[in-house]
Amino acid sequence: xxxxxxxxxxxxxxxxxxxxxxxxxxxxxxxxxxxxxxxxxxxxxxxxxxxxxxxxxxxxxxxxxxxxxxxxxxxxxxxxxxxxxxxxxxxxxxxxxxxxxxxxxxxxxxxxxxxxxxxxxxxxxxxxxxxxxxxxxxxxxxxxxxxxxxxxxxxxxxxxxxxxxxxxxxxxxxxxxxxxxxxxxxxxxxxxxxxxxxxxxxxxxxxxxxxxxxxxxxxxxxxxxxxxxxxxxxxxxxxxxxxxxxxxxxxxxxxxxxxxxxxxxxxxxxxxxxxxxxxxxxxxx
Amino acid sequence: xxxxxxxxxxxxxxxxxxxxxxxxxxxxxxxxxxxxxxxxxxxxxxxxxxxxxxxxxxxxxxxxxxxxxxxxxxxxxxxxxxxxxxxxxxxxxxxxxxxxxxxxxxxxxxxxxxxxxxxxxxxxxxxxxxxxxxxxxxxxxxxxxxxxxxxxxxxxxxxxxxxxxxxxxxxxxxxxxxxxxxxxxxxxxxxxxxxxxxxxxxxxxxxxxxxxxxxxxxxxxxxxxxxxxxxxxxxxxxxxxxxxxxxxxxxxxxxxxxxxxxxxxxxxxxxxxxxxxxxxxxxxxxxxxxxxxxxxxxxxxxxxxxxxxxxxxxxxxxxxxxxxxxxxxxxxxxxxxxxxxxxxxxxxxxxxxxxxxxxxxxxxxxxxxxxxxxxxxxx
Amino acid sequence: xxxxxxxxxxxxxxxxxxxxxxxxxxxxxxxxxxxxxxxxxxxxxxxxxxxxxxxxxxxxxxxxxxxxxxxxxxxxxxxxxxxxxxxxxxxxxxxxxxxxxxxxxxxxxxxxxxxxxxxxxxxxxxxxxxxxxxxxxxxxxxxxxxxxxxxxxxxxxxxxxxxxxxxxxxxxxxxxxxxxxxxxxxxxxxxxxxxxxxxxxxxxxxxxxxxxxxxxxxxxxxxxxxxxxxxxxxxxxxxxxxxxxxxxxxxxxxxxxxxxxxxxxxxxxxxxxxxxxxxxxxxxxxxxx
Numbered sequence: 020x021x022x023x024x025x026x027x028x029x030x031x032x033x034x035x036x037x038x039x040x041x042x043x044x045x046x047x048x049x050x051x052x053x054x055x056x057x058x059x060x061x062x063x064x065x066x067x068x069x070x071x072x073x074x075x076x077x078x079x080x081x082x083x084x085x086x087x088x089x090x091x092x093x094x095x096x097x098x099x100x101x102x103x104x105x106x107x108x109x110x111x112x113x114x115x116x117x118x119x120x121x122x123x124x125x126x127x128x129x130x131x132x133x134x135x136x137x138x139x140x141x142x143x144x145x146x147x148x149x150x151x152x153x154x155x156x157x158x159x160x161x162x163x164x165x166x167x168x169x170x171x172x173x174x175x176x177x178x179x180x181x182x183x184x185x186x187x188x189x190x191x192x193x194x195x196x197x198x199x200x201x202x203x204x205x206x207x208x209x210x211x212x213x214x215x216x217x218x219x220x221x222x223x224x225x226x227x228x229x230x231x232x233x234x235x236x237x238x239x240x241x242x243x244x245x246x247x248x249x250x251x252x253x254x255x256x257x258x259x260x261x262x263x264x265x266x267x268x269x270x271x272x273x274x275x276x277x278x279x280x281x282x283x284x285x286x287x288x289x290x291x292x293x294x295x296x297x298x299x300x301x302x303x304x
Numbered sequence: 305x306x307x308x309x310x311x312x313x314x315x316x317x318x319x320x321x322x323x324x325x326x327x328x329x330x331x332x333x334x335x336x337x338x339x340x341x342x343x344x345x346x347x348x349x350x351x352x353x354x355x356x357x358x359x360x361x362x363x364x365x366x367x368x369x370x371x372x373x374x375x376x377x378x379x380x381x382x383x384x385x386x387x388x389x390x391x392x393x394x395x396x397x398x399x400x401x402x403x404x405x406x407x408x409x410x411x412x413x414x415x416x417x418x419x420x421x422x423x424x425x426x427x428x429x430x431x432x433x434x435x436x437x438x439x440x441x442x443x444x445x446x447x448x449x450x451x452x453x454x455x456x457x458x459x460x461x462x463x464x465x466x467x468x469x470x471x472x473x474x475x476x477x478x479x480x481x482x483x484x485x486x487x488x489x490x491x492x493x494x495x496x497x498x499x500x501x502x503x504x505x506x507x508x509x510x511x512x513x514x515x516x517x518x519x520x521x522x523x524x525x526x527x528x529x530x531x532x533x534x535x536x537x538x539x540x541x542x543x544x545x546x547x548x549x550x551x552x553x554x555x556x557x558x559x560x561x562x563x564x565x566x567x568x569x570x571x572x573x574x575x576x577x578x579x580x581x582x583x584x585x586x587x588x589x590x591x592x593x594x595x596x597x598x599x600x601x602x603x604x605x606x607x608x609x610x611x612x613x614x615x616x617x618x619x620x621x622x623x624x625x626x627x628x629x630x631x632x633x634x635x636x637x638x639x640x641x642x643x644x645x646x647x648x649x650x651x652x653x654x655x656x657x658x659x660x661x662x663x664x665x666x667x668x669x670x671x672x673x674x675x676x677x678x679x680x681x682x683x
Numbered sequence: 684x685x686x687x688x689x690x691x692x693x694x695x696x697x698x699x700x701x702x703x704x705x706x707x708x709x710x711x712x713x714x715x716x717x718x719x720x721x722x723x724x725x726x727x728x729x730x731x732x733x734x735x736x737x738x739x740x741x742x743x744x745x746x747x748x749x750x751x752x753x754x755x756x757x758x759x760x761x762x763x764x765x766x767x768x769x770x771x772x773x774x775x776x777x778x779x780x781x782x783x784x785x786x787x788x789x790x791x792x793x794x795x796x797x798x799x800x801x802x803x804x805x806x807x808x809x810x811x812x813x814x815x816x817x818x819x820x821x822x823x824x825x826x827x828x829x830x831x832x833x834x835x836x837x838x839x840x841x842x843x844x845x846x847x848x849x850x851x852x853x854x855x856x857x858x859x860x861x862x863x864x865x866x867x868x869x870x871x872x873x874x875x876x877x878x879x880x881x882x883x884x885x886x887x888x889x890x891x892x893x894x895x896x897x898x899x900x901x902x903x904x905x906x907x908x909x910x911x912x913x914x915x916x917x918x919x920x921x922x923x924x925x926x927x928x929x930x931x932x933x934x935x936x937x938x939x940x941x942x943x944x945x946x947x948x949x950x951x952x953x954x955x956x957x958x959x960x961x962x963x964x965x966x967x968x969x970x971x972x
Contacts, residue, residue, distance in 0.1 A: 082673075082674050082678075085678075143547075143550065147554070147556075148551065148554060148556035149554040149555055149556050150554070166537075169537055169540035169541070169542070170537070170540075247484075247543055248543045248547070249543075251540060251541075251677075252481050252540070252541040252673065252677035253673055253677030253678040254678065255673070262372065263483060263673075266371070266372070266375050266403070267483040267666070267669055267670075268666050268669070268670050269402070269403050269404065269405040269666065270405065271404075271405055
């Protein structure tokens with residue numbers, strides 16, 4: 020640790036390996052090894068040899084592909100909505116002190132403490148048919164709204180609500196690296212709000228945005244409770260679909276195949292983050 | 305006293321805390337993922353009775369809800385079987401013995417027909433689907449409806465009437481996804497029975513065949529797809545039994561299929577209003593099901609678990625299932641007191657149709673997702 | 684992205700300007716956010732809170748037809764609720780502390796040092812979250828069974844610790860990555876030792892992000908149930924396990940609502956603490972001004 024900053028890039032091979040050793044060993048032992056076993060189990064069958072039949076089935080099955088496609092677009096839309104909702108709040112919180120800011124932050128972070136099952140129940144009670152919104156509308160003699168419950172919009176609303184705090188925290192922590200002085204300096208030079216945001220703020224928080232997106236993709240690909248409780252029966256998101264294949268259809272082979280495919284999509288996105296980090300390392304040196 | 309009254313009595317009993325003290329006595333780890341009324345029944349009624357009949361044995365009621373939690377524990381037991389370790393699981397109050405895949409072949413579940421249970425012979429033969437699961441209580445699906453919107457004398461009594469009513473009242477009926485709860489599942493099963501000549505005995509746990517399935521299920525999908533536009537939200541399906549009950553409670557729909565015991569309990573607890581009516585189809589009843597207990601062969605306290613299994617089939621406990629739980633007995637009525645039968649004759653039918661677990665159920669559930677669920681008109 | 688970006692910085696900047704001017708009577712931006720969040724975040728929570736006191740509440744009544752404390756009494760007089768809360772707090776604290784101890788140094792190494800296999804190892808942490816749990820149940824259970832860790836406190840700690848690796852490595856890496864190297868070099872140029880540089884330059888700058896990682900880890904570990912079910916049963920029952928078994932498929936939403944409202948107090952305390960570390964004051968301190 021002490022010698023680390025001095026060693027610069029190119030050195031520190033051994034100390035680097037020592038520092039990462041514990042978490043990496045835990046990972047190898049309790050995650051990577053089981054993942055590898057599961058992966059091999061979808062391709063190699065003792066006594067029968069290799070077969071990629073379950074993968075061929077997945078990619079030729081219109082129903083599975085539709086579920087994958089739904090997962091992709093729900094993930095994209097939800098991630099964008101989360102960042103869009105969290106960014107203004109994060110900017111406000113970064114440059115503001117005082118009791119109102121403290122309240123705004125506490126409120127925006129509150130969904131972090133609400134388990135998914137409860138989000139679903141609260142959602143049904145509020146936006147569901149004859150929920151509190153309908154009740155209030157009826158009370159003032161307005162027509163009821165069409166409920167998003169069991170509609171494609173249902174899980175998206177729930178997921179954005181649930182995921183807001185994580186996105187906000189990551190953006191906020193990234194904004195911590197934007198120095199007030201640099202913003203003020205740019206201001207003095209006559210830069211407008213948009214210029215400051217794109218030229219000064221955005222480059223500094225780029226890695227935080229990518230981390231936020233990466234975590235969103237990971238979380239949404241395995242989202243289970245909200246899509247299942249709030250969404251339509253079909254198409255299904257990959258989370259409920261895999262779970263149903265695994266336990267209701269008692270079909271571990273196809274379920275694991277779906278898991279590997281899901282994993283591949285997440286890994287592709289993880290790679291983007293890793294590259295961004297590697298680029299950042301060079302750029303900042 | 306009718307079922308509704310005794311249910312109110314039994315639900316008035318407060319939830320008892322599960323004792324978690326490891327005493328010197330043998331501790332039997334019994335798992336349940338069923339709804340709260342079942343775990344309360346075990347904690348408040350079965351536990352004290354079993355412990356006083358078997359001194360030195362403690363019954364530890366372990367609540368593993370949701371189902372996925374219990375599935376994980378069962379996978380763990382399967383892993384323990386090959387690792388020759390203690391699965392820390394002695395008894396499951398309700399589990400499909402055909403799961404997990406390959407479990408029976410690996411020798412995971414105890415064969416009750418060979419376990420030497422004293423009371424095994426008293427079981428209702430129709431309730432037994434496989435010897436690896438021990439049926440010990442039953443329940444049935446019926447239709448629950450809002451009597452303020454649908455008068456008791458206008459309520460459909462046959463399947464054809466029901467279809468006509470659903471179409472005449474679009475948006476007022478919903479059933480849950482068949483894999484997510486028995487009420488929706490048995491509604492779909494009733495459709496399968498309807499298109500195959502209303503003969504439940506045609507479907508057995510060991511007579512699945514793809515050609516018949518394609519033919520029969522194809523017809524069932526046609527009926528269900530025909531109904532879809534008249535359902536709530538033009539073809540939406542709730543994610544479970546309780547979600548349907550809540551839509552009924554909120555007044556968002558007029559009629560749903562529901563488990564009899566759950567509906568009665570919901571009325572008793574005020575979740576559903578007093579104006580909720582219950583009705584069974586008369587041409588062929590909606591299916592019921594028996595809960596099957598399982599015991600892993602590698603359970604550390606397998607002998608005590610078998611004692612518990614036998615105990616559940618005893619006259620005393622089967623009577624409690626009828627009187628305290630509002631369920632159906634799994635043993636033949638002939639092995640229960642005659643006055644008990646007379647007392648409940650009007651609320652508990654002597655036999656209920658069932659649908660086999662295993663391949664038939666998988667074919668119905670997965671087929672429904674692929675053929676019925678996607679056909680939704682959002683216009 | 685640009686559409687979203689257009690307005691807020693302007694708002695933030697006007698805030699800045701007002702800060703320079705020292706005094707601003709009304710924080711209109713804040714009030715606007717507060718109103719929006721109150722509707723979006725608070726309304727569902729208030730409805731849940733009212734449910735905790737409702738015994739009968741049916742459409743179209745705006746307030747419950749019958750209220751009472753019956754569900755509170757039933758829930759909070761249960762021994763296992765209190766035991767579970769205590770157990771959850773100790774497991775979660777243990778996991779978070781151990782995780783920070785092993786992960787923060789590793790994150791530092793990933794961000795700053797060059798060693799063989801760095802990118803591959805870093806990417807590999809993704810598998811903690813990206814591979815669905817059901818595919819790993821049998822393999823994981825076998826490992827824990829052979830170690831006799833099933834049903835034990837430390838078994839649950841170990842499995843949940845693994846679950847935290849991704850957050851506790853990936854988020855801090857972005858923190859150490861973002862530290863301004865020129866400040867570190869400047870400090871070294873005036874003769875500060877490496878330890879001193881780390882404590883007074885690197886750590887303060889990374890602190891808000893590290894705090895975010897700790898908060899996310901603490902809360903997500905507290906509410907984690909999948910791994911806890913697999914390894915904890917039958918002996919270890921954490922608060923969310925109790926909670927979810929109350930809520931899941933329960934006819935009465937009240938039990939869940941009571942437990943949820945009951946957890947508001949510790950959550951709010953934690954949140955106010957978070958503002959201390961994550962707030963604008965802390966950023967200012969971290970940047971020395």
